[in-house]
Amino acid sequence: MDSTMDSGMLDVPGARLYFEVRGAGPVLLTILGGGGDAAMAAPLAGALADRYTVITYDRRGATRSPLTGPPYEQGIEEHADDALRLLSAVGEEPAHVFGTHSGALIALDLLARHPERVRRLVAHEPPAFSLLPDAAHWFALAGEAVALCLEEGVGPAMRKFGEETGVTAPPEPDPNLPAWVKDMLTRMNANMETSLRYEMLPFCRYVPDAAALRTAPLALASGVQTRSMLMHRCTLAVAGYLGLDPVELPGDYVGYLRSPAEYAAELHTLLAAPPGQP
Structure with missing residues (x-):
């Protein structure tokens, strides 16, 4: 897709x-969530490549980032360690980070530790x-989605999960x-099967480290179309937990893919903000 990509x-x-x-x-x-991989972040990376050295990747267990042993339940901390190793492979200077959905939880853990x-x-x-007042309901829904995945496959599991969360499975490829x-x-x-079977339950119970993050260089954002x-409720809950004012970015939960140029401009503004500003 991009001749300037290594x-x-x-x-x-x-x-x-x-x-x-x-x-x-x-x-x-950039750290994506769910079944997303480096290609899903490629349009955004292309729109930011004139200002940043943009690293995109497939998280462990995804199709192009295979495990070297049998699959197993994975934790946020393990993925944050992977992100740290990627940063160490390209240099020792502090890096900007953009994380979305479960990738945002991974990024929060990276920043905290x-x-x-x-x-x-x-x-x-x-x-x-875990920070929602009705957390027990969402834990139960996650458990039901995982059980459906094991019994009937990814499609029924994501339909069940998407009915209440608004997060849907990727469409089938159009010829x-x-x-x-x-x-x-x-x-x-x-990748969605890996996400459901081995990430969803431990990921959704993750609690960010408030003490480490309350004064950290951090902006919390949600999509303007996911109000x-x-x-959006999760974003507000994390913001309240950390004492931060949330901001909005263009589009919905995949605005970075649907409108990469507009999204890149807004993201750059947030990344370049002086310390202490959202």
Whole structure:
């Protein structure tokens, strides 16, 4: 898709991570959630490559970042350690980080435990179910989705989950789509099984470290089109927990993919904000 993109593999404990690098300037690491992979962040990376060295990657267990052993239930901290290793592989300077959905939880953990490596974080719609007043309901829904995945497959599980959360499964590839988009959607559908079976339950119970994050260089954001939806509620809950004022970014929960140029401009503004500003 992008002739200026370089790719590579990074060996980490228990996995091999596929990553892509675009652009020049200060490092910006993007961390996606669910079944998303480096290709899903590619349009945003392309729109930011004139200002940043943008690193996108497939998280461990995804199709191009295979585990080196049998699959197992994974925790947020393990994924944050992977993000740290990626940053260490490209240099020692603090990096900007953009994390969305479960990628935002991973980024929050990275910032909390390794603040010296993060220049500024924009965490978009972190699904911190544990901070909601009706957390028990969402834990139960996550459990039902995982059970459905095991019994009937990804499609029924994501339909059940999406009915209440508004987060839907990736569509089936349309033959008329560009080849890179068809390939991405095929991988995303495969990655959703890993996300449901091995990430959803431990991820949704993760509680951010308030003491470490309340004074950290951090902006919490939600999509302007997701107001009143679950992920917007989660963003407000995390913001209240950390004593921060949330902001909005364009679009819905995948605004960075639908409108990458507009999203990149707003994200750059947040990343370049002086310390102490949202």
